[in-house]
Every structure is written in structure tokens, then in C-alpha cells.
Amino acid sequence: xxxxxxxxxxxxxxxxIDAIKGIDLLTKEIVMGDDLAPVGYKIxxxxxxxxxxxxDSKNGSLGICKASKNDFMAYPDMIAVxxxxxxxxxx
Amino acid sequence: xxxxxxxxxxxxxxxxxxxxxxxxxxTLSSADxxxxxxxxxxxxxxDCEIPVVRRAAALKEAFxxxxxxxxxxxxxxxxxxxxxRGSFPMPWLSEGYYMAKEDEFYKEALQRGGTSADEHSKFGxxxxxxxxxxxxxxxxxxxxxVRQEEVPMMLKIARLWHGRxxxxxxxxxxxxxxxxxxxxxxxxxLVCMFDSGYTLPQGREVTNYYYPLQYGFDGLIKIAEEMKSxxxxxxxxxxxxxxxxxxNYEAVKLVIEGIQNWILNYSTELRRVEALEKDKKQxxxxxxxxxxMEWIAHHPPRTFHEALQMCWVIHVAVLNEDAxxxxxxxxxxxxxxxxxxxDMASGRITKQxxxxxxECMRVKFTxxxxxxxxxVVGGVxxxxxxxxxxxxxxxxxxxxxxxxxxxxxxxxxxxxxTPQPTLSLLYDEKLPEDFxxxxxxxxxxxxxxxAFMNNNIAIKFLLDNYGPEGMTIDEARAxxxxxxxxxxxxxxxxxxxxxxxxxIPGGSAxxxxxxxxxxxxxxxxxxxxxxxxxxxxxxxxFTDHGKKLQNYDELFSAFKDYFCKTVDVLALCNNIxxxxxxxxxxxxxxxxxxxxxxxxxxLINEMGYRYNATFNVETTGNINLVNSLVALKKIMYHDKxxxxxxxxxxxxxxxxxxxxxxxxxxxxxDQEKYSNSDKWDELHFALSKAPKYGNADPExxxxxxxxxxxxxxxxxxxxxxxxxxxxxxxxxxxxxxxxGAVTIAxxxxxxxxxxxxxxxxxxYPGTDRNGPYALMTSATVWDHxxxxxxxxxxxxxxxxxxxxxxxxxxxxxxxxxxxxGGFHVQYNVVDSKILKDAQMHPENYRDLMIRVAGFTQYWVxxxxxxxxxxxxxxxxxxx
Numbered sequence: 001x002x003x004x005x006x007x008x009x010x011x012x013x014x015x016x017i018d019a020i021k022g023i024d025l026l027t028k029e030i031v032m033g034d035d036l037a038p039v040g041y042k043i044x045x046x047x048x049x050x051x052x053x054x055x056d057s058k059n060g061s062l063g064i065c066k067a068s069k070n071d072f073m074a075y076p077d078m079i080a081v082x083x084x085x086x087x088x089x090x091x
Numbered sequence: 092x093x094x095x096x097x098x099x100x101x102x103x104x105x106x107x108x109x110x111x112x113x114x115x116x117x118t119l120s121s122a123d124x125x126x127x128x129x130x131x132x133x134x135x136x137x138d139c140e141i142p143v144v145r146r147a148a149a150l151k152e153a154f155x156x157x158x159x160x161x162x163x164x165x166x167x168x169x170x171x172x173x174x175x176r177g178s179f180p181m182p183w184l185s186e187g188y189y190m191a192k193e194d195e196f197y198k199e200a201l202q203r204g205g206t207s208a209d210e211h212s213k214f215g216x217x218x219x220x221x222x223x224x225x226x227x228x229x230x231x232x233x234x235x236x237v238r239q240e241e242v243p244m245m246l247k248i249a250r251l252w253h254g255r256x257x258x259x260x261x262x263x264x265x266x267x268x269x270x271x272x273x274x275x276x277x278x279x280x281l282v283c284m285f286d287s288g289y290t291l292p293q294g295r296e297v298t299n300y301y302y303p304l305q306y307g308f309d310g311l312i313k314i315a316e317e318m319k320s321x322x323x324x325x326x327x328x329x330x331x332x333x334x335x336x337x338x339n340y341e342a343v344k345l346v347i348e349g350i351q352n353w354i355l356n357y358s359t360e361l362r363r364v365e366a367l368e369k370d371k372k373q374x375x376x377x378x379x380x381x382x383x384m385e386w387i388a389h390h391p392p393r394t395f396h397e398a399l400q401m402c403w404v405i406h407v408a409v410l411n412e413d414a415x416x417x418x419x420x421x422x423x424x425x426x427x428x429x430x431x432x433x434d435m436a437s438g439r440i441t442k443q444x445x446x447x448x449x450e451c452m453r454v455k456f457t458x459x460x461x462x463x464x465x466x467v468v469g470g471v472x473x474x475x476x477x478x479x480x481x482x483x484x485x486x487x488x489x490x491x492x493x494x495x496x497x498x499x500x501x502x503x504x505x506x507x508x509t510p511q512p513t514l515s516l517l518y519d520e521k522l523p524e525d526f527x528x529x530x531x532x533x534x535x536x537x538x539x540x541x542a543f544m545n546n547n548i549a550i551k552f553l554l555d556n557y558g559p560e561g562m563t564i565d566e567a568r569a570x571x572x573x574x575x576x577x578x579x580x581x582x583x584x585x586x587x588x589x590x591x592x593x594x595i596p597g598g599s600a601x602x603x604x605x606x607x608x609x610x611x612x613x614x615x616x617x618x619x620x621x622x623x624x625x626x627x628x629x630x631x632x633f634t635d636h637g638k639k640l641q642n643y644d645e646l647f648s649a650f651k652d653y654f655c656k657t658v659d660v661l662a663l664c665n666n667i668x669x670x671x672x673x674x675x676x677x678x679x680x681x682x683x684x685x686x687x688x689x690x691x692x693x694l695i696n697e698m699g700y701r702y703n704a705t706f707n708v709e710t711t712g713n714i715n716l717v718n719s720l721v722a723l724k725k726i727m728y729h730d731k732x733x734x735x736x737x738x739x740x741x742x743x744x745x746x747x748x749x750x751x752x753x754x755x756x757x758x759x760x761d762q763e764k765y766s767n768s769d770k771w772d773e774l775h776f777a778l779s780k781a782p783k784y785g786n787a788d789p790e791x792x793x794x795x796x797x798x799x800x801x802x803x804x805x806x807x808x809x810x811x812x813x814x815x816x817x818x819x820x821x822x823x824x825x826x827x828x829x830x831g832a833v834t835i836a837x838x839x840x841x842x843x844x845x846x847x848x849x850x851x852x853x854x855y856p857g858t859d860r861n862g863p864y865a866l867m868t869s870a871t872v873w874d875h876x877x878x879x880x881x882x883x884x885x886x887x888x889x890x891x892x893x894x895x896x897x898x899x900x901x902x903x904x905x906x907x908x909x910x911x912g913g914f915h916v917q918y919n920v921v922d923s924k925i926l927k928d929a930q931m932h933p934e935n936y937r938d939l940m941i942r943v944a945g946f947t948q949y950w951v952x953x954x955x956x957x958x959x960x961x962x963x964x965x966x967x968x969x970x
Contacts, residue, residue, distance in 0.1 A: 013367070015160045017175040018119040019221070019228045019236040025364050028163050030114070034227065061243040072132050073247060077240035079125065079158045079173065082356050 009033030010049075011041040043088075048076035051087040096889045096922040098537040099897075104507035107164050108450035112457075112509065114162070114175060116937050119228070120219045120460050120474075121174040122235040124244050126411060127182060129156040131248050134183070143335075143694065147342035147679045150412060151349030157411075159353075159360040161380075163373055166396070166451045168380050169357055169404050170458060171411055176219060178235065178462040181414050183676060185258035185289045186249035189231060218937065218952040220474065234474060235462060257676055258289040261668035268663045273656070276632040280625040281833045282618070283661055284609045284711075284826050288668020290467050292605065292676070295417035295477070295574030296705070297598030298409055299684045300402045300426055301584035304595075307391040308351050314689060315344040322692055336692030339679075339699075343689070346679045350408050351388045358384035395430040395440055399448055402426070403455060406478075409681045416461045417477035417574025417604055420512060421581060422596045424482055424497035429586055429593045431496045442499060449503035456511035474953070475946045476511060481571035483526065484517030484546055487583050487594050489568065491519070493526045501533045504540060510940060510947045514541035515572040517549070518909050524902075531898045534918050537889070539942025542576060542917035544880075545909045549578045551876035556818055557600075557702050569596040575822050575945020576880045576915050577603045580702040582686055599686045600702035601695060603879065605669060606817055607661040607809075608709040611830040612716035613837050613847060615657060617742075619649045620735070626743060626835045640735055643724045650720075651801065658708055658809055658817075666812040673812075704815035707879055708806045711823040711830055714784050714848040714855050717798060718839035721791045722781040727838075732777050742836045746775040751844030757828070757956035758856060758963035762842055779840030785854030787865035792872045803877035819878040821851035823944045828956035846960040849944050850882035852913075856963035863967055867908045867916075875914040882945060883908070886919040886964045900970050917942055919961070926950070926962045 008014045013025040014033065024031045047053040047065065053074055055063040065074035067085035080086040104112060133152035137145045158173040171177050180189065221228060221236035228236040237245065253259065265271060277283050302311060319340045326333035361381035368374040383400050392398040402423065410418055420426075434440040459476045482500060486492040504514050516530050530541050546568075553567040557580050566582055573579035582599035585592060617626060620640070623633035633656060636649045673696030682694035686701050693699035726732045733741070747768030754763045782791040802819055809817040827847035835843045839855065848855040852870040859866045863885055875881045892901045901918070908916050919942045929936040929950050939950040941961055950958070 013364075015162055016173045016177075017114060017162075018121040018177075018219075019174070019238050020119065020226065023162055025161075025163065026367065030117075059243065061240060062247065068132060069136050072136075073244070074128075075124075075240070075244040077238070078128065078244075081158050081360075082156045 006037050006041060006043055007033065008035050008037045010043055010046065011037040012044045013041060014044065045080040045083065045086045045088060046076065047074050047078045047080055049089050050080055051089050052085055095925050095928065098535060098889050098920055099893055100505065100532055100535040102506035102508060102536060104450045105447050107166070107447060108454055108507050110164050111162070111451060111454045112507065115219075115454060115458055118176045118219050118458070119221050119236045120234050121177050121221075122179050122231060122237050122462055123172055123174065123177060124179065124241050124248065125157060125172060126153045126179045127248050128244065129153040130183070131251055135251065141338045142675055143338050143342045143677060143679065144345070146676065147345040150679060151345045151352075154349035154408070154411070155352035155356075157353055157356065159357040161357065161360055161364060161377070165380070166376070166448055167400055167403050167455050168361065168384065169354070169407055170455070171407055171460070176458045176460055178460040180245065180249070180462050182249045182252040183256055184292065184414055186252045186256050187258055190246070190249050190253065218949050220952055232463070235460075256289065257292070257668060257672045260675070261286075261288050261671045264671065265664040265667045268660065268667070270660050271664065273633065274660045274664050276630060277657055277661065280614065280628060280630065280632050281830055282611055282614045282632065282657055283607070284611070284830065285467055286665060286668055287605050287608050288665050288672055290463055291414050291416045291461070292669065292672045293413050293418075293602040293678060293681065294415040295577045295579075295604035296600060296602040297419045297421035297571045297573045297579045297581050298406065298681070299421075299584070299597030299599065299686070300405050301586065301595060301597045302684055302689060303401060303405055304391060304398060304426070305584070305586055307387075307389060308347050309389045310391070311683065311689070312344050312347050315340045315347070318689075318692060332693065332697050335697060339692055339694050339697075342679045342694075343683045347683070350404070350680065353408070354384050354388040354404055358388070392430065395427060395434045395445065396448060398427050398430040399452060403452065405684065409684070410459065410461075412680045413676070413678055414461065414463060416463075417479070417577070419477070419479040419481070419571060419573045419579070419598075421571040421598055422481045422484065422492070424480075424494060424500045425492055426595045426597065428494050428496050429588045429591070429595070433589060433591070445496070445499050446503055446506070449499055450507035453503055453507045453509045453511065457509040459511060475948050477574045477946055478512040479515050479572045479574060479576075480512040481515045481517055482530075482541065483519065483522050484570070485519055485521065485568045487565050487568060491521050491523060493522055498526065498529055501529045501541070504533050504538060505536050508536055508538045508938075508940060510949060513539075513947050515576065516541040516543050517546050517571065518543045518905070519546040520906075520909075527902055528898055531902050534901070535889075535892060535898065535920055537920045538940055539917055539919055539947040542915060542945070543905050543909065544572060544576060544578075545875070545912075545914045548876045548912065548914045552578055552879060553580055555876065556704055560702050560704060562702065571596065571598070573598070573603055575824060576882060577820065577822075578879050579603060582701060584686070597685075599700060601700050601705040601813070603705045603707060603820065605665070606706035606708060606811065606820075607658050607665060609711045609823070609826045609830070610654070610657055610708065611712050611826070611834065612710055613712040613719065614830065614834045615653050616650060616716055616719055616837065617834055619646065619653055620739060620742070623653075627833050643728045646723060647720070651805075655805065658806070662809045662817065670812050698813055703813045704811070706811035706813070706815065706817050707820035708809065708817050709820040709822065710802070710851070711826040712847040713821060713851040714853065715837055715839055715841055717784050717791065717795045718781075718855060718858070719837045720798070721783070721794045722778045722838045722840070724794065725781050725790065726777050733774050737774070738838065741771045741774050742838070744771060745836045745843040746771040746840075748842050751832070751842065755955070757831070757844065757846045757959040759842060759845060760959070760963045762845075775840055778838055781839070783839070783855065783858040785859035785866045785869050786861045787868040792869045795869065796872045799873035799877070821878050821880055822882050823847070823849050823851065824946070825943060825953070825957055827944075827960065828954060832956060846956045849960060849964075850884050852881050852883040853885075854965060856960065857965055859965050863904055863970055864907065867911060867913060871908070871911040871913050875912055881914045883913065883916045884919065884942060884944065884964070885916060886921065886923075886966045887970065888922055888966050888968045889920050891967055891969050892920065904970050919964070923962055923966050926958070930958055930962070
């Protein structure tokens with residue numbers, strides 16, 4: 001999916017270096033994670049982009065994974081690249 | 092400033108390793124939730140499962156979900172987390188130290204706004220340590236940067252483990268030890284630095300890569316499945332733990348499957364980026380890396396590159412399984428030699444390509460971080476992870492074991508100077524001169540490595556302590572250094588590669604990071620002189636010893652009593668912590684790597700390792716204790732220049748000086764007196780001028796010998812949870828900083844709050860006045876094979892060992908020490924003026940490294956108390 005409003009740290013071709021920056025695998029440049037990614041960069045699977053993530057109505061930084069047994073907690077920013085239950089939303 | 096003398100040898104890595112190392116220089120130490128999240132999610136899903144299976148299933152889930160990050164230019168892939176220099180908390184071990192600051196931590200995470208991250212995109216003092224929160228990054232434990240988005244979940248996961256962690260459960264049961272309250276007081280007074288059971292329950296040991304190299308991961312799963320069939324429902328004469336073997340093999344299978352998933356996730360990501368990549372060379376490298384990961388996920392490696400990559404993923408997997416500091420690759424050059432030899436013979440690889448791979452390996456090792464509390468990571472470890480690679484030693488038959496690959500390992504230590512892996516040379520007089528001179532060349536770069544360790548002394552120590560568990564002289568020769576300089580048992584493993592057989596060495600023993608760590612000897616002396624009362628806090632730690640201390644023997648006897656009391660209560664409490672660890676948090680992956688777990692069906696917790704007598708009593712401040720005892724013996728008891736009453740007053744009054752914390756200087760250099768405070772000058776002068784260790788002065792050296800003879804012997808009186816005796820371990824790591832900080836002035840003239848002498852046999856800075864040979868004479872008055880180690884650091888000005896003749900002089904000095912019976916020596920080749928300049932202008936010295944105690948660390952990543960101590964060390968201008 002294409003969008004011009006995603007942060008680098010939410011983009012697929014951003015490889016994390018540390019808590020603030022990463023490498024853009026397409027340009028090989030070191031970029032800041034909170035900067036906007038170039039137009040056309042695809043989103044990286046994260047819980048916040050997953051249909052099975054239910055945000056906590058009181059605390060936006062937490063939620064529930066509906067794919068888990070017993071509705072285990074989850075959080076929006078968690079990367080879900082390796083999650084077999086990930087189901088991307090149509091953002 | 093006077094002219095700065097640079098180091099004679101300076102290497103440069105190849106362009107690839109340089110790029111990767113440059114990324115490291117600008118990388119923040121970062122922590123995240125991924126591993127703990129998936130581990131906890133599975134663990135709590137499996138309530139009531141057999142503990143070892145439950146743990147293995149949780150580990151499998153965590154490994155399977157780690158996000159693979161790859162970086163252009165890498166020849167070796169995979170790291171602990173999705174960050175380049177990442178780590179994560181393990182709340183199942185301990186959650187208290189960040190839960191304790193929960194409110195502050197959480198509040199900060201919520202309040203952190205959109206401050207520009209650019210403010211920290213250039214680093215000054217502190218290197219990659221996130222010592223303060225900034226932007227959207229929260230500082231945790233004074234070192235780790237955590238994204239604010241991660242913090243609420245990090246705390247929520249921690250809360251899940253509250254009351255269930257090794258720390259919490261251990262604490263519940265250790266309180267049942269008689270005199271437990273003394274242990275609490277010991278910890279509060281910093282007589283002891285930390286509990287080993289839940290902080291770093293493994294480490295300071297040599298890992299073993301053999302089984303995956305020989306059988307591949309598919310082969311190991313096949314073995315586990317076959318063994319399950321053999322042992323299911325059978326006790327085979329062992330009514331206590333025989334039945335456990337079934338669950339253990341099931342756990343082994345599960346954890347290997349998790350690691351295979353982890354490796355294959357990397358190959359998936361590599362294939363993805365390969366498809367996107369436009370640059371042909373990079374595309375080919377991604378492809379090759381993907382192929383290697385796909386192969387080693389299942390099969391034994393066929394080439395040097397595959398074998399090195401496999402060793403690397405094994406190493407990282409062990410570190411992700413548990414909180415470990417000092418996981419040594421051991422004699423990696425001998426482990427990998429079969430692949431190197433065959434690749435070279437067939438023309439599959441060149442020396443230059445091997446060197447490039449080794450340089451990349453150095454960067455990878457340097458990126459390893461260990462997540463623990465500030466006290467442990469900062470106070471003990473100085474942020475170091477102690478992955479010590481050994482070279483040299485003898486082979487199974489007693490011939491020199493060094494090889495061409497080890498020469499390249501030394502060369503990569505020169506061309507790509509990084510703190511990790513640090514290098515140790517297992518010195519034997521049979522080792523060839525050119526190999527030893529290559530090591531000296533490496534030392535002259537100023538990296539502080541390789542350290543020299545004495546093969547004969549180590550073998551004697553090992554046979555004494557592991558002979559009862561069946562160690563033979565042949566097997567003792569397989570030893571290597573674990574952690575800084577812990578002599579660690581290893582075994583020879585028979586590797587077959589293309590029908591050719593090789594004996595390769597690998598670790599076969601439990602961790603040696605375990606037991607009573609670290610005891611501050613000068614602090615115990617302070618308690619003796621003040622009848623059990625800590626002079627910093629005013630708290631009574633021990634009951635009054637009831638002695639009037641009227642003569643030296645009485646004083647020494649009181650010291651021994653307090654020392655024994657300390658070790659006794661700490662050993663009991665730590666045994667309980669480790670017992671909780673082995674019941675709920677046992678190593679599964681690490682266990683299967685070491686003989687003889689796979690064949691016996693018993694993991695580390697059931698003494699499946701070949702050698703289990705690894706618990707030790709670790710001390711710091713050795714030389715300040717010895718110098719203080721000498722001063723008391725001579726000045727107070729023999730010359731009667733002072734009374735005990737007067738001495739106590741002088742110590743409490745810090746001999747009229749300001750405290751170190753006030754002047755912000757932690758060595759005897761640059762200390763300030765209060766004005767008009769000359770009351771103690773004469774006494775301070777007399778104590779300072781009393782005989783000092785390090786000058787071949789028999790009056791001082793006999794006190795060292797008496798102390799060492801007693802200490803190394805008394806440790807055997809204590810028993811580990813595995814029913815084995817303890818032994819002495821004598822390294823300081825960085826504890827001489829914080830432990831010095833809480834100790835008032837000592838009778839050797841050292842001032843309150845200043846750092847102790849480093850190591851166990853380094854002279855106190857400025858007190859060794861007769862040259863290095865005299866220092867070595869003093870150091871060897873006792874039998875070093877009675878202890879797991881001894882440690883001697885020497886600082887040498889670069890000009891003292893310049894040129895070929897300088898190299899030979901340094902080798903002669905080293906040989907002389909080994910011949911006298913010294914176990915360990917290492918050299919800081921540096922001009923102190925550079926260190927002073929680096930302290931004033933850290934921004935100019937991001938890559939400056941220094942040998943601290945048993946490890947090398949970036950200057951900007953170590954604390955000021957240790958920096959001051961290193962600057963103050965005697966600098967030899969001639970050898």
C-alpha cells in the first residue's frame with residue numbers, strides 16, 4: 001500500500017539501528033525514525049495496523065491481541081513482521 | 092600541554108568493517124519489549140506445564156518472533172534484537188530495579204513530547220550510553236534508551252512477574268536463612284556488590300559450539316527425538332531425576348525449533364531485501380547471506396563463512412536465553428580451524444577475506460549489550476560484556492595449539508580495534524616466538540589485549556579443583572578464559588569435516604559468575620577497626636567482635652572472622668537464589684551445547700555439565716587491604732607511632748582532606764585538604780611511607796602471602812547448591828570504583844571515597860617505585876594456582892617499548908613473570924597525558940580504548956572514578 005504519511009519507523013524498508021534512527025534499506029542512508037518516509041514506502045506490520053489488535057479505550061498506549069489465547073495484552077507500536085496472526089488493516 | 096606520545100602501532104580496518112564500526116560509534120544502547128513480550132505471553136499461557144517445557148516453549152515463542160534487521164555491507168548477520176546495539180529486560184529474573192522507579196519512569200514516558208531527536212544525534216561524553224532521557228527516548232538504568240511507546244508495556248510485563256521472578260522468589264526464601272538481616276546490612280553497606288542468582292546467573296564461562304557444528308540443528312532435533320523414545324517412562328536407576336530426561340529432551344527440541352525459526356526469519360528478510368536491491372554486489376551479498384542462513388538453520392556448516400556465521404548465531408542465542416556477562420567464545424580460532432584449513436586448501440577463501448570476516452565479527456561482538464541494573468552494568472561491568480576469545484595454549488597432546496587463523500585473529504584485533512571480543516593468550520613456553528611477538532604487536536596498539544595467562548598455572552588449578560569430577564591432564568589442556576580472566580574448564584570434542592577428524596576445544600562447565608561476588612576487603616577492615624559499624628552510614632553490620640585489637644594477630648583474627656561471616660551468609664543466600672533459578676529459569680539452549688547434557692538427558696540444573704564445581708568467592712581491594720595490614724603492623728603495632736583510638740579518629744577525619752565526592756576526583760591525585768588541617772599530616776605521612784606491596788619488599792610481601800594462603804584455602808569451606816566446594820576468584824572488574832566510593836580512608840593512606848587499586852595484584856597507583864620486575868617479584872610470593880586467577884595490570888609509556896627491541900623487552904618481561912609463577916599480566920600502552928586530555932575533551936576521543944581490569948572499554952563509556960584511577964596508575968617509562 002502507498003502512502004506519503006508514514007514515519008520511517010513505521011516503514012517496511014527501515015531497519016532499526018537504535019531508539020531514534022535506522023537505515024533506509026533502499027537509499028542506504030541513515031535516517032531518523034520519526035521523520036516522514038518518502039512517498040510510496042510501504043508500512044511495516046505493527047499491532048496498530050492489525051485488525052486483531054483492540055486498543056484500550058482508556059490507555060491508548062496499550063490494548064489486546066484478539067488472536068491470543070485469553071486476550072493477552074498487546075501494544076500498538078509492536079512490530080509484527082514475524083507474527084503469523086497479523087492481519088493488516090486497510091489504512 | 093607537553094607533547095602527547097601516540098601509540099606506535101595503529102591499524103585500520105577494511106572499508107566494510109570501518110563503515111559498520113562507524114555505525115556502532117553513533118549508535119545508542121537501546122532496549123525494547125519484543126523478546127520479553129512473546130516470552131511472557133507464552134509462559135503465562137502454559138500454566139501448570141512442566142517447568143522446563145514451559146520455559147522452553149516460552150523461549151521458542153520469543154525467538155520465533157524476533158524481528159530480523161539486516162544492514163547493508165554485513166557479512167555476518169543477526170543480533171540480539173531488531174536494534175544494532177540492542178538488548179532487553181528479563182523480568183522473569185528480576186523486575187524490581189525498574190519497577191522501583193515505575194512512577195517516575197511511566198510519568199516520564201507519558202510526558203515526553205516531540206522534542207527533536209536531533210539534539211542527541213551527535214554524542215559527546217558517554218558514547219552510546221543513554222544516561223538521560225531525551226526526545227521520545229527514556230533512559231533506563233542510566234544506559235539503555237527505550238522508546239516512550241514501549242514503556243507502558245515494559246512496566247505491564249514487569250508487573251506480571253512481580254512475586255514470580257527469580258529475584259522475588261529468591262528473596263522470599265533467602266529470608267529463612269539465619270542471620271539474613273546481616274546479609275541485608277552487608278548489601279546496604281556495599282561490603283558485597285551484588286547477588287549473583289538473579290542479576291547475571293550465567294557467564295564468565297566458555298560456551299561450546301561443537302554440537303551444532305557437528306550435527307546441525309536438524310541433527311540435534313533428531314537426537315532429542317531418539318533420546319525421548321529411549322527414556323520415556325524410564326528412571327534407569329535414578330529415582331529422583333531419571334524421569335526428568337523426557338521433559339528435558341522435549342525442551343531441547345522446542346528451543347532448537349525456536350532458534351531455527353529465528354535464523355530462517357533472517358533469511359526471509361534477506362531474500363526480501365535482495366529482491367529490492369539494485370546494486371549487484373550488495374544484491375549478491377544479501378543472496379549469499381540468505382543462503383548461509385537457510386543452510387545453517389538445518390545443517391552443519393560446510394565452509395569457514397558458514398561456520399563463523401553459525402558460531403555467531405549460537406552465541407547470540409545463548410545471550411538471549413539468559414542474562415549473561417562474560418560468555419566467552421573460547422579458543423574460536425581452534426574451533427574454526429578445520430573450516431579455515433579446508434577452505435584455504437581448496438582455494439575457496441583467501442586470507443584477506445578471512446581477515447575481513449574477522450573484522451566484521453569484532454564489530455558484531457562489540458555491539459553486544461547486557462541488560463541489567465545500573466549497579467551491575469555500570470558499577471561492576473562498566474558496560475562491558477567480556478566476550479573473551481583465547482588464543483594459543485596447548486593441544487590435547489601437549490603441543491602448541493596456535494595456528495594461522497589465530498594469527499589472523501590477532502591481526503584483526505590490530506586492524507579493527509574494538510573492545511569485543513577481548514583477547515587472551517594462553518601462554519606456554521612451547522609457543523613459537525613469532526606468534527608471541529604478533530601478540531606483542533597487538534598490545535602495542537594500546538588496546539590492552541591480548542592479556543597473557545599462564546597455561547601451567549591454569550592446568551594445576553583445574554586439576555586440583557576438577558580432578559574430583561574426573562578431569563585428566565589431557566582435558567585440562569583444553570581450558571580457556573571465561574569472562575575477564577576466569578580459568579574455565581573445557582573439553583576436546585571430535586569434529587569430522589569431510590572425513591577428516593579434528594579435536595576442537597569447547598566449554599564443558601557451569602558458569603563461574605556465580606557464588607559470592609564481590610567482597611570489598613578494605614570495607615571489612617573498616618568494620619573490624621570500628622567494631623562492626625559502617626562509618627559511612629553509621630549502621631551496625633556485624634555484632635561487636637569483642638576484641639581489643641591489641642596486637643596484629645588479634646587484628647588479623649578479627650578480620651578473618653568478619654570475612655568468614657560475610658562469605659557464609661552470602662553463600663547461603665546466593666545458593667537459594669541459584670536454586671530458584673535452576674528450578675524455574677534453567678538454561679535449555681546453553682545446556683544442550685555443553686557436554687554431557689545431550690547424552691545424559693540432564694541439563695545444567697541437574698548437573699548435566701561435565702564440571703560443576705564453579706562457584707567462587709570474588710574479592711576486590713586486595714592490595715589496599717594488604718598495604719593497610721602492613722601499615723598497621725609496622726606503624727601502629729611495631730613502631731607504636733599511633734594508637735587505635737587516634738588512628739580511628741584520623742580515618743574518620745580523612746586525614747584532614749576533603750572527601751573525593753566533594754572535589755570530584757577519585758584518585759590520590761588532585762585531592763584537597765581543608766585549610767589549617769595539619770593535625771594528621773605526620774601520621775598520614777608515616778602510614779603512606781610504610782612498606783608497600785609492589786616493591787619486592789619482604790615486609791609487605793609476607794603479609795600478602797599470609798593473606799593469600801589463608802584466603803585461597805578458606806574458600807573451600809563453603810559449599811555450593813551443587814554440593815561442590817567454592818574457590819577463590821580475584822578480579823576487580825570495575826567494583827574498585829563504587830566500593831572505594833563507600834569506604835572511608837584506609838590505614839595505607841588512601842583517602843575516603845577514592846577508588847581502590849584495580850585488579851588483585853596491581854600496585855596501588857604511585858606506590859610501586861622499583862620498576863616492573865620488582866612488582867612481579869612481589870606478586871609471585873604466593874602460589875597462583877590456588878586461585879581461579881590473579882590479575883596484574885601494568886601501564887607502560889609507548890616509548891618504553893618502541894621498535895623491535897622494545898617488543899622483545901616486553902616479551903622478556905612477560906616471560907619472566909610467567910616463569911616466576913604469575914598467572915596473568917596485561918599492559919596498558921598509553922601516555923597518561925592523552926588520558927587527561929581525553930577526560931577534558933571526550934568529544935575528540937570516541938574511539939580511545941583503555942584496559943580497565945580484565946577488559947578493554949571505550950574511554951568515554953567508563954565512569955570518572957575508574958578514569959581517575961587509570962590516569963593515576965604508575966606509568967613505567969622503561970622495562
